Amino acid sequence: MDQTAGKAPAFLFDAWYVAGWADDLTPGSKVGRTFLNQPIVLFRTETGALGALEDRCCHRAMQLSHGHVDGQILRCTYHGMEYGTDGICTRIPAQEKIPPTARVRSYPLVEQDAMLWIWMGDAQRADPATIPAYPVHHDPRFAWRGAHFPVNGNWQLLIDNLMDLSHLPYIHPKTIGGNPELHFKTKTETTKLPNRVRVERRMPASVPPPTYVTARGFTGLVDRWQEIEFEPVLIRIHTGACDVNTGAYEGRREHGFSMLGFHGITPETERTTHYFWSMATNVLDNDTPDIVFEQTAATFREDQEVLELQQVRMEAEPERPLLDIASDTGGRAARQLIRRLMAAERQDVAT
Numbered sequence: 001m002d003q004t005a006g007k008a009p010a011f012l013f014d015a016w017y018v019a020g021w022a023d024d025l026t027p028g029s030k031v032g033r034t035f036l037n038q039p040i041v042l043f044r045t046e047t048g049a050l051g052a053l054e055d056r057c058c059h060r061a062m063q064l065s066h067g068h069v070d071g072q073i074l075r076c077t078y079h080g081m082e083y084g085t086d087g088i089c090t091r092i093p094a095q096e097k098i099p100p101t102a103r104v105r106s107y108p109l110v111e112q113d114a115m116l117w118i119w120m121g122d123a124q125r126a127d128p129a130t131i132p133a134y135p136v137h138h139d140p141r142f143a144w145r146g147a148h149f150p151v152n153g154n155w156q157l158l159i160d161n162l163m164d165l166s167h168l169p170y171i172h173p174k175t176i177g178g179n180p181e182l183h184f185k186t187k188t189e190t191t192k193l194p195n196r197v198r199v200e201r202r203m204p205a206s207v208p209p210p211t212y213v214t215a216r217g218f219t220g221l222v223d224r225w226q227e228i229e230f231e232p233v234l235i236r237i238h239t240g241a242c243d244v245n246t247g248a249y250e251g252r253r254e255h256g257f258s259m260l261g262f263h264g265i266t267p268e269t270e271r272t273t274h275y276f277w278s279m280a281t282n283v284l285d286n287d288t289p290d291i292v293f294e295q296t297a298a299t300f301r302e303d304q305e306v307l308e309l310q311q312v313r314m315e316a317e318p319e320r321p322l323l324d325i326a327s328d329t330g331g332r333a334a335r336q337l338i339r340r341l342m343a344a345e346r347q348d349v350a351t
Contacts, residue, residue: 018264032065051085
């Protein structure tokens with residue numbers, strides 16, 4: 001795996017990426033996806049074991065994602081060669097002897113917190129203990145829904161978008177936006193931590209946006225918060241509000257409205273991205289979780305359109321520089337972290 005030749009790497013390889021939702025794979029099923037330019041087939045055996053293999057049979061390069069799961073193996077649909085979850089061929093129908101070269105690359109794949117996590121880099125560095133935790137998906141205080149959006153845009157554009165929520169009043173005025181002047185006057189505090197970046201914004205005594213009113217029934221001004229945390233390669237966002245002066249900024253938020261977003265950002269190619277996201281809320285009454293999810297999905301569709309329009313213009317003039325403004329501080333810090341980790345990984349590969 002040499003990403004060093006001729007140009008800077010397009011991706012960070014030694015990291016856990018979201019490959020899908022756990023229920024994407026029922027026992028005996030498989031799905032083909034591309035991650036970091038690598039075609040992969042994900043499958044679950046009849047007994048529940050997970051496999052992630054390069055989507056290319058070693059015999060005649062047939063796509064294994066067109067094959068069949070049978071018991072504990074994945075069978076190529078072309079000539080019937082069978083592979084275990086480790087990528088080793090266990091049967092060749094046309095012969096008894098199986099050469100040691102009859103194998104395909106396998107990738108570590110782990111199920112955790114209702115998600116599938118894949119490691120695309122050096123498998124020897126893949127420690128499941130370092131998979132980012134997200135206990136919200138198991139917390140009875142919250143109801144959540146998840147989705148997968150394919151985005152025709154570069155993965156770092158999505159990071160930029162999520163690290164700077166000052167765009168909310170312009171792109172999402174009908175759901176989670178608010179007053180534009182309030183957003184741009186709000187101080188953004190960015191903290192660089194080991195292997196992560198945290199952004200915090202507070203908006204006291206503000207008018208609640210439409211989604212907040214629908215979910216919690218606010219009738220007056222609220223104290224809003226936006227707390228964003230990036231680590232390679234995902235973002236957690238906690239946004240919400242409480243009635244004014246009822247403890248939002250002292251940690252007393254149970255009586256208010258919370259939206260906890262998980263954003264798994266997995267590059268497909270240099271110009272396309274898998275966006276695996278979930279939204280959880282602490283308001284469990286009636287249809288509120290579904291309403292919050294539907295309105296969130298609508299806002300993310302709006303973001304998706306923005307990212308794809310950006311991609312078109314940036315591809316037309318790839319060398320043209322972009323201007324940074326004050327609200328870019330979080331995204332800029334995240335890009336700096338990514339570049340540092342890429343450089344370190346590149347150095348490791350070179351040595």
